[in-house]
Structures are given as C-alpha cells and as structure tokens.
Amino acid sequence: MPLLKTADVTKRFGGLVAVNGMSLEVNSGQVVALIGPNGAGKSTLINLLSGLYSPDEGEIHFNGDAIENRTPAQIALLGVGRTFQIPRVFHRLTVIDNVLVPVAHRAVISGDVRGRARELLELVDLGDKAGQYARELSGGQQKLLELARALMAEPSLVLMDEPFAGVHPQLRETLIHAIREVNRNQGTTFLIVSHEMPVVAAMCNWVYAMHLGSNFLEGTPTEVLEDERLVDIYLGEDEGVAS
Numbered sequence: 001m002p003l004l005k006t007a008d009v010t011k012r013f014g015g016l017v018a019v020n021g022m023s024l025e026v027n028s029g030q031v032v033a034l035i036g037p038n039g040a041g042k043s044t045l046i047n048l049l050s051g052l053y054s055p056d057e058g059e060i061h062f063n064g065d066a067i068e069n070r071t072p073a074q075i076a077l078l079g080v081g082r083t084f085q086i087p088r089v090f091h092r093l094t095v096i097d098n099v100l101v102p103v104a105h106r107a108v109i110s111g112d113v114r115g116r117a118r119e120l121l122e123l124v125d126l127g128d129k130a131g132q133y134a135r136e137l138s139g140g141q142q143k144l145l146e147l148a149r150a151l152m153a154e155p156s157l158v159l160m161d162e163p164f165a166g167v168h169p170q171l172r173e174t175l176i177h178a179i180r181e182v183n184r185n186q187g188t189t190f191l192i193v194s195h196e197m198p199v200v201a202a203m204c205n206w207v208y209a210m211h212l213g214s215n216f217l218e219g220t221p222t223e224v225l226e227d228e229r230l231v232d233i234y235l236g237e238d239e240g241v242a243s
C-alpha cells in the first residue's frame with residue numbers, strides 16, 4: 001500500500017481548474033519530486049494534501065486513511081509535515097521556540113524535547129542561532145528552520161514546496177544533506193516541489209511532472225528529465241500563456 005495516494009483530485013477556484021484529475025502515489029521511504037511549469041497546480045496540490053484546501057472531486061489517502069476532508073491540524077497529527085514556498089516562521093519567536101511550536105500544546109516541555117529541538121537545529125546548521133529571533137534569519141535560513149520545525153512533529157511524510165528556490169548554494173547543500181540524512185536514518189518520506197533539475201536527479205527516486213493540473217509524465221529522474229515532452233511544457237510557460 002502506498003503511503004500517500006491521490007485519485008482523480010480536482011480543485012477549482014471559480015472557473016479556473018487549478019488541479020484537474022491529479023493522481024499520484026508515493027511509497028514509504030521514497031524521495032519524490034513534483035515538477036512542472038509555473039501555474040501547473042503544484043502548490044495547490046500540496047495545499048490539498050496538507051488540508052489547507054479540500055478537493056472538489058477525488059480522494060486522498062494517507063496511510064490508508066481518507067484525508068480529503070480533514071483539517072490541517074488533523075492531517076499533521078496523522079504524520080504529514082510541510083514547509084511553504086514562502087517560509088512561514090514566527091518572526092517574534094526565537095529560532096528554537098519556532099522548532100518547539102509543534103509540541104507547544106504540551107503542558108511541560110521536557111529537557112529531552114528541548115534536546116531534540118537542538119539536534120534538529122544542528123542538523124540544519126542553525127545550532128548557533130537557537131537564541132536569535134527568527135526574523136533575523138535570511139530567507140534561506142528560514143526555509144531550513146521550517147524543515148527543523150516540520151521534523152519536530154516526527155512526521156512520516158514531509159511535503160516541501162520549492163525548498164531550494166532563491167536559497168544560497170551553501171544553504172541549499174545543507175538542506176539537501178538534511179533531507180538525505182532524515183530519509184536514510186528515519187525512513188521519512190519526502191514529496192518535494194522543485195525546479196532544480198540537478199537536485200531532483202541527484203536525490204529523488206521518482207518524478208511526477210504536472211501540467212495544467214494533471215499528471216503529465218512520471219518516471220525515474222532520468223526518464224522524465226530526458227523526455228522531450230518535458231521541454232515542451234516548460235517552453236509553453238515562456239510563451240506567456242501561463243500567469
């Protein structure tokens with residue numbers, strides 16, 4: 001049974017069909033890429049998977065549970081974490097308190113829990129920034145912080161929307177390293193929206209290419225990245241058809 005499965009998922013905004021009968025499967029332990037030109041529906045799909053939106057049609061199963069009508073909090077509790085295309089950290093909290101947000105409802109935050117938060121900050125190379133305010137971090141560092149925060153809840157699946165976009169190459173390496181470590185050591189599954197083809201080729205087991213809200217192509221990174229049809233959909237974007 002796949003860890004995550006969507007069947008014919010559709011999401012409309014008024015007359016615009018952002019996601020149009022999208023089907024995908026993600027197996028446990030994989031690092032899967034979701035690529036496709038701007039406007040293809042990638043972020044909308046991530047928002048559907050994490051419960052920010054409910055689909056107009058179709059089904060989403062996580063670990064065997066139907067989740068298409070659950071709230072983001074319920075889906076997070078089932079073991080789905082996420083990061084955002086534009087990082088959403090709490091600017092007025094310290095870096096370590098941001099990591100502790102997923103456990104903030106607990107009456108007491110034990111030393112062990114704080115220790116785990118510190119380990120996660122070390123993993124993303126922000127150990128020496130623990131006491132600073134999150135607003136003092138660069139955009140790239142905020143993306144790293146979001147990953148640490150998502151991992152604090154011990155998710156089995158992490159959804160990442162364009163984690164590498166606009167991130168300094170050195171921080172990008174840190175991010176890649178952290179994802180690999182967590183995938184290898186904890187078996188955590190990742191679904192990553194990215195346009196960085198070399199990164200996709202280097203770290204992903206499987207690639208889905210979305211176009212006009214649907215699954216246009218899928219396969220191993222080599223198969224998909226060498227497929228001429230992929231060039232066509234990205235060139236279509238340059239003609240200014242998509243907004």
Ligand SMILES: Nc1ncnc2c1ncn2[C@@H]1O[C@H](COP(=O)(O)OP(=O)(O)O)[C@@H](O)[C@H]1O
Pocket residue numbers: 013016017018036037038039040041042043044045243
């Ligand atoms: N909240 C929204 N309201 C209306 N239209 C939206 C909304 N979110 C996305 N869209 C539209 O849906 C389409 C897919 O957007 P999006 O999922 O952000 O694509 P991608 O992440 O692949 O660039 C685009 O045409 C976009 O303008």
Ligand SMILES: [Mg+2]
Pocket residue numbers: 042043044085
């Ligand atoms: Mg997007």
